[in-house]
Amino acid sequence: KANISGRVNVDYHWIGGIAESHLMSVLVSYGAVFVMASLLFRSIVGGLMASLPVGFSILVIYAVMGFKGIWLGIGTSMFAAIAIGLSVDFAIHTLDRLKEVLRADHDDSITAGIRKVFHSTGRALWFNLLAVGLGFGVLLTSQVPPLVNFGLLVSLAVSIAFVVSLVVLP
Numbered sequence: 001k002a003n004i005s006g007r008v009n010v011d012y013h014w015i016g017g018i019a020e021s022h023l024m025s026v027l028v029s030y031g032a033v034f035v036m037a038s039l040l041f042r043s044i045v046g047g048l049m050a051s052l053p054v055g056f057s058i059l060v061i062y063a064v065m066g067f068k069g070i071w072l073g074i075g076t077s078m079f080a081a082i083a084i085g086l087s088v089d090f091a092i093h094t095l096d097r098l099k100e101v102l103r104a105d106h107d108d109s110i111t112a113g114i115r116k117v118f119h120s121t122g123r124a125l126w127f128n129l130l131a132v133g134l135g136f137g138v139l140l141t142s143q144v145p146p147l148v149n150f151g152l153l154v155s156l157a158v159s160i161a162f163v164v165s166l167v168v169l170p
Helices: 007-041 044-068 076-104 110-141 145-167
Strands: none
Touching: 007 044, 007 076, 044 076, 044 145, 076 110, 076 145, 110 145
């Protein structure tokens, strides 16, 4: 009688577990972002709007993974979770500032309010994008392919969230 053991057997079962649970964990994380944003803005619409850049980021990550042939594995399974955590910041900052500006200036139009948001919060979001995007982008210089993929996907996710937060949300 023989039993399969060793690193190959462990990896086989880990990958199987990741494949079975990954979609559910991403959906639960995305749902948690929606619930927390809905509570923060006291609005389901606010929660949906805050979730929009996160959703785009996740879709882009998986599209790039498919296009580049990056397989879902132990290391790559965390890309979406990190992208969710980093991407939601842009939406929350944009929506919170937009809400504050529109509430304070009743005489201004929505377009004038959006311009005010771009002048103040847009600049802060730009520096946030540079810090996070370039921070993870440094990994593109690595000689280790999983680190290169990690840096590429996280930087891309943050960039997509930035663009969607400043173009689509207003």
